[in-house]
Amino acid sequence: MTGTQCFVIQANTPLARDVYDLTLAGDTAPLTAPGQFVNVALPGFYLRRPLSVCDWAPGVLRLIYKVVGRGTAALADLRPGQELDLLLPLGNGFSVPEGIKAPLLIGGGVGTPPLYGLARVLAEWGLAPTVVLGFQTGEDVFLEEDFAALGCAAFVATQDGGRGTQGLVTDLPALKSGAHDYYFTCGPQGMLRAVHGALDIPGQLSFEERMACGFGACMGCSCKTLYGSKRICKDGPVLQSGEVLWEEGAQ
Numbered sequence: 001m002t003g004t005q006c007f008v009i010q011a012n013t014p015l016a017r018d019v020y021d022l023t024l025a026g027d028t029a030p031l032t033a034p035g036q037f038v039n040v041a042l043p044g045f046y047l048r049r050p051l052s053v054c055d056w057a058p059g060v061l062r063l064i065y066k067v068v069g070r071g072t073a074a075l076a077d078l079r080p081g082q083e084l085d086l087l088l089p090l091g092n093g094f095s096v097p098e099g100i101k102a103p104l105l106i107g108g109g110v111g112t113p114p115l116y117g118l119a120r121v122l123a124e125w126g127l128a129p130t131v132v133l134g135f136q137t138g139e140d141v142f143l144e145e146d147f148a149a150l151g152c153a154a155f156v157a158t159q160d161g162g163r164g165t166q167g168l169v170t171d172l173p174a175l176k177s178g179a180h181d182y183y184f185t186c187g188p189q190g191m192l193r194a195v196h197g198a199l200d201i202p203g204q205l206s207f208e209e210r211m212a213c214g215f216g217a218c219m220g221c222s223c224k225t226l227y228g229s230k231r232i233c234k235d236g237p238v239l240q241s242g243e244v245l246w247e248e249g250a251q
C-alpha cells in the first residue's frame with residue numbers, strides 16, 4: 001500500500017557529472033517490482049520530486065539522480081544522517097513475461113537507474129541481460145561496471161565518443177544483433193521512440209514524463225495508447241511497446 005515513510009541518508013556521493021548515488025535506510029517492504037518510483041519530499045519545496053528506484057534490498061534503497069534544477073540541487077546538499085520523507089511505492093514497474101530467454105535492456109542518461117534493479121532480478125533468475133546504454137559524453141557515463149558485475153554484457157554509446165562507441169544507443173551493434181527476444185527501455189521520449197522503431201521484438205517502455213500531482217489526479221502526464229489516455233504516474237510509468245500511440249511529428 002502506498003504511503004509516506006521516513007528514510008535516513010546513508011550516502012549521497014557523486015557518480016558522474018552532476019549525477020549522485022543516494023543510499024537510504026528505511027522500510028523497502030512495500031516495493032514490489034523493478035521500475036517503480038518514489039516521490040521525494042524536499043525541505044522547502046511544495047512539490048515532491050519523482051525518482052526511479054535503482055535498486056533495493058530489505059532496509060536499503062538506492063536512488064540515482066541528476067542535478068537539473070533547484071530540487072535536485074537541494075537533494076545533493078543533504079548529508080548522511082539526515083532524514084527524507086518518501087512516498088512509495090509508485091507506478092507499476094516492469095513485469096517479466098514468462099518464457100523470455102534473451103532480454104535486452106536499453107537505457108538513456110538518467111533513464112538508466114531503474115534498469116539496474118531489473119538487471120539484478122533477471123540475473124538472479126539466470127537471465128542476465130545484454131545492456132546497451134547511451135549518454136551525451138564520456139563524463140556522463142555511470143553504472144556500466146555495475147551491470148558488468150551482475151554478469152551482463154554491457155555496451156556504451158556516447159555522442160561525443162568520449163567512452164564506448166561514438167553515436168546514439170541505436171547505433172550500437174548489440175542492439176541490432178537480432179539475438180534478443182524481448183526488450184525493456186527507459187530514457188528520454190525521443191530515445192524510446194527510436195528504440196521502438198529499431199526493434200521488431202516486443203518490449204516495455206518506461207516514461208519519465210514531467211509530472212504535476214504525481215498520483216493520478218490531474219492528467220498532467222497523460223500518454224495516448226490503444227486503450228485511451230493513460231497517466232504515466234498512475235497507470236505507468238511502464239507501458240507495453242504495442243500499446244503506445246506515437247503522435248505524428250512528436251519526438
Ligand SMILES: Cc1cc2nc3c(=O)[nH]c(=O)nc-3n(C[C@H](O)[C@H](O)[C@H](O)COP(=O)(O)OP(=O)(O)OC[C@H]3O[C@@H](n4cnc5c(N)ncnc54)[C@H](O)[C@@H]3O)c2cc1C
Pocket residue numbers: 037049050051052053064065066067068069070071072073110113114207208209210211237
Ligand atoms: C517516473 C519518473 C522517474 C524519474 N526517475 C529519475 C531518476 O531515477 N533519476 C533522475 O535523475 N531523474 C529522474 N526523473 C526526473 C526527475 O524527477 C526530475 O529531474 C526532477 O524532478 C527535477 O527536479 P528539480 O527541482 O531539480 O528541477 P526543476 O527545477 O523542476 O526543473 C529543472 C529542469 O529539469 C527539467 N525536468 C523537470 N522534471 C523533469 C522530468 N520528469 N523529466 C525530464 N526533465 C525534467 C525541467 O524541464 C527543467 O528544465 C524521473 C521522473 C519521473 C517522472
Ligand code: FES
Pocket residue numbers: 211212213214215216217218219220221222231232233234
Ligand atoms: S501527474 Fe497528475 S495525473 Fe499524473
